Amino acid sequence: MRHMLNIGGIDVGYGDVQVLWDVSLEVREGEFVALLGANGAGKTTTLNAVSGLLRPRKGTITFLGQDLARTPAYRRAELGIAHVPEGRRLFPEMSVRENLEMGALHGEARRKRRETMEEVFSIFPRLRERQHQLAGSLSGGEQQMLAIGRGLMSRPKLLLLDEPSLGLAPMLVAQVFQVASELHSRGMTILLVEQNVRHALEVCSRAYVLENGRIVLQGTGTELLANPHVREAYLGI
């Protein structure tokens, strides 16, 4: 399998505070990789380094063989990286439709905007019903669907999902994980950040565990589900 994303030993921080220490991680084409860790471990920081909001002080990030060091954040969507951020981060005063349109600003995604929107509507029929409503007025679950739909609008090669199940009722959590697995089975490459460790390990192909800004464990979902440290620290067994 081809390398999609390769993070090689990055250090990332905010001002004087270093948050990530020598983090390495890879996602191959077609994989469903999970990045797990407790609050403040540095998961969001890692994703933001991939989408270019933060610059590593050390180490490299390559996407489909291209070094991203000199690629500004706003060019990365075009390359095929879609970031569905923590807390949805929708445009609250824009309609559902406009939010989706904002997901497809460049190149092929822009040309196929209507077609992709139909696909998104068929995955999330609720969004079609609500297309003229303001995003800020949607329920939490609908907002998460819109956030994912907006990410899909760019016809990405790599989908970054940051805690998509956060704050949702159990039934909706299951639905979000199901949508993620379905996208994966249709060929989407996914990097999922989660605190819902059990669920994430059940659906992913491989996972990394981040603690205090360092990768401490990695393996397949099954391996990590059986790992004593994971069971004790994250599954409470």
Added chain:
Amino acid sequence: MVLLGQAVVSGILLGGMYALIAMGMTLVMGVMKIINLAHGALVMVGMYATYICFQQWGIDPYLGMFVAMPLLFLLGCLIQRFMINRLLHVESILPENQVLLTVGVMLVLTELVRLVFRSDYRSVATAYSGKTFFLGGVSVNVPMAVGFLIAMGFTYALHLFLTRTDLGRSIRATAQDREAALYMGVNAPRVTVITFGLGAALAAAGGSLLLPLFYLWPDIGHLFTAKSFIITILGGMGSMPGALLGGLALGVAESLGATYISMGYKDVVGLVIFLLVLLFLPGGLKSLLARR
């Protein structure tokens, strides 16, 4: 009764032009999260550009504005690109200090214009300057009516731009969540430059429409900064419909003040309203609508 109708009609007409200027300030505030205290100075420079067109080449102000607007668009872009955006990269400079920079820009523009034109009062006299027509017993000043209609035309065009085009939507998206806009691939630094240019062009448009109605001198900018600021607060910060409503409200209030109190107190009325709104309705007119 006629007097009241007269005051309200001219207030609305004037207010429509104020609103256009305030929308420029609102646009910049939305994206940059700062009050641009140079906004009135941009109105003033736009008015001088239109004035020069009239004085030198006899170009009517309603045509001259189409020279002033691109000029000010360019000036606005340059200010954002080479002054304000630069500050964004210096971590020790807080957003508050970007506001101080706009004060600096205001002073430089005002003094540069004073250097060239001195502090003399100027005005344009056109064939329609003093003309009026009657509308159901109320006499309407021609340049006010024409200015109002053009201002509303621009308002509608701006609305279409912001809701129907990718660039317009990107401006709104950047204002609502800059980071999320970056995730979507919006070139946010470029959007801020264009937004500031657009804000300046709207300032020039409003200023040019008011040129046949106001005396022009370098310090007139302060008046427009104050008005836009009042309207923006009145309209509830950052909302375009709010700016339109706020503009009309300020126009009517000023006009009523001038009719029933005294011409000299026209601008004081605006400030009094400003204080009242800050004290009793901090969310502006918009919050009144939302409360229903």
